[in-house]
Amino acid sequence: MSGKVGIVMPYFNDKDLLVKSVIGVLSQTYTNWELFLVDDGSAPGLRAKDILPKSISSKVRIIEKRNGGVSSARNTALDIIREEKKYDYIAYCDADDIWDENYLEQQLVVLHSEPNIDIVYSTFHLQMADGGPAFPYGITYYDEYPGLEFLLKSNFIYISSIVHRPKCLEVGNFDSNLNSIEDWDMWCRMAEAGYKFKRNKKTGITYTCKPNGMGSKSNASIFTAFYKKHGLFNNTNTQTAVPA
Numbered sequence: 001m002s003g004k005v006g007i008v009m010p011y012f013n014d015k016d017l018l019v020k021s022v023i024g025v026l027s028q029t030y031t032n033w034e035l036f037l038v039d040d041g042s043a044p045g046l047r048a049k050d051i052l053p054k055s056i057s058s059k060v061r062i063i064e065k066r067n068g069g070v071s072s073a074r075n076t077a078l079d080i081i082r083e084e085k086k087y088d089y090i091a092y093c094d095a096d097d098i099w100d101e102n103y104l105e106q107q108l109v110v111l112h113s114e115p116n117i118d119i120v121y122s123t124f125h126l127q128m129a130d131g132g133p134a135f136p137y138g139i140t141y142y143d144e145y146p147g148l149e150f151l152l153k154s155n156f157i158y159i160s161s162i163v164h165r166p167k168c169l170e171v172g173n174f175d176s177n178l179n180s181i182e183d184w185d186m187w188c189r190m191a192e193a194g195y196k197f198k199r200n201k202k203t204g205i206t207y208t209c210k211p212n213g214m215g216s217k218s219n220a221s222i223f224t225a226f227y228k229k230h231g232l233f234n235n236t237n238t239q240t241a242v243p244a
Contacts, residue, residue, distance in 0.1 A: 001112050003088030005033040005104060005163070006081040010073035011095040012040045015051045017129065017208060018095045025093060026057060030104040033091075035060045036077035041067030070094075071176035078173055081166070089163050096129070096208040097160035106203035107163040118195040119164040119187075121145075121157045123204040145199050148191040152230055155184035157197075161205050162187075168195050175229075179222050188230055 007025060011018055025035050037060055039048040048062050065076055074092070081087050089111065093099060103122065110120045127133060140154050151157075171189040174182040191197065226232075 001030075001105075001108055003032065003108060003112075004086060005030070005089045005091050005108075006077070006087035007033055007035045007091045007093055008074050008077040008081075009035060009037045009093050009095050010040055010070045010077075011037055011042065011048050012067070012070075012073075013042045013046045014096060015046050018048065018051055020098055021093060021095045022052060022056075022060065024098040024101075024103075026060075027101045028099065028104045029102050030108060033059065033104060034087075036080060037062045037095075038073040038076050039064045040069070040073040041065065069176055069179070071174035071178075071182045075173040075176070078169060082169065087166060090166055090169070091163045092159045093205075094160050097158075098206040098208075099160070100203050100205065103203045103205065104163070107200060109202075110198060110200050111163065111165070114198065116196055117198045118168055119162060119190060119197045120200050121163075121197065122161040122200045124158050124161055125204055125206045126209055127206055129208055142199070145197040148188070151188055151191055152232060155181065155187070157183075157187050158205065158207050159183040160207060164190070164195070168193075178226060181222060181226055185226055185229065192230070 009021065009025075022035070022037070025033070037048055039062060041064075042048065044050070047064070049064070052060070052062070063076060063080075065073065078090070081090060089108065091104065091107070100122075107120050107122065110117060140150070140156050142150065142156060168190050171186070171193050175185050176182065178185050187197075
């Protein structure tokens with residue numbers, strides 16, 4: 001099994017969780033990767049370069065930019081990945097989530113063995129920022145990927161659990177105008193373009209739930225914009241996105 005993975009990690013001011021997330025990437029059993037850690041204008045003393053040791057792996061590339069939001073940070077990394085044209089897969093790990101140590105290895109097993117699959121997403125475990133237990137709320141569970149019809153109704157795919165082939169970016173970057181549901185919009189655009197999804201039950205991530213996360217900032221105008229993009233403006237049978 002081979003292929004280089006470009007990992008996209010946006011970061012802003014949350015130093016304690018950042019260290020745990022980066023350690024999770026460094027601990028992967030699959031080692032052919034490069035991490036694009038995009039610091040989205042963190043405050044002095046909380047910047048990624050201030051938090052992580054200077055001796056950190058050369059595979060961790062810290063990129064600093066002015067604050068523009070999580071989509072802007074992810075898109076900065078994606079633009080570099082496109083330009084360099086040396087990555088066979090693209091993965092996402094937000095700076096408050098933690099991968100299982102076999103995460104990349106098991107995700108690539110699927111993509112190597114099933115060339116018809118373009119996007120693989122994993123199982124997840126939920127915890128609060130303090131490490132305490134958390135439970136899914138408003139998240140529909142599907143044992144297998146159920147198809148676009150159901151994805152348009154609710155976001156059941158965590159961004160830190162997804163790996164896809166570079167060709168999927170033909171749909172474009174994350175839409176920064178959608179604020180908290182930009183990942184949901186991206187997966188729907190990929191599905192609408194015909195890219196094939198699969199759920200991988202053999203690995204997972206630990207997803208950190210925060211009361212003041214981006215999902216808590218969603219509002220009617222954000223969802224209206226999403227529904228219009230996907231032809232659902234008059235569809236009242238929709239649910240909310242997974243909070244970030």
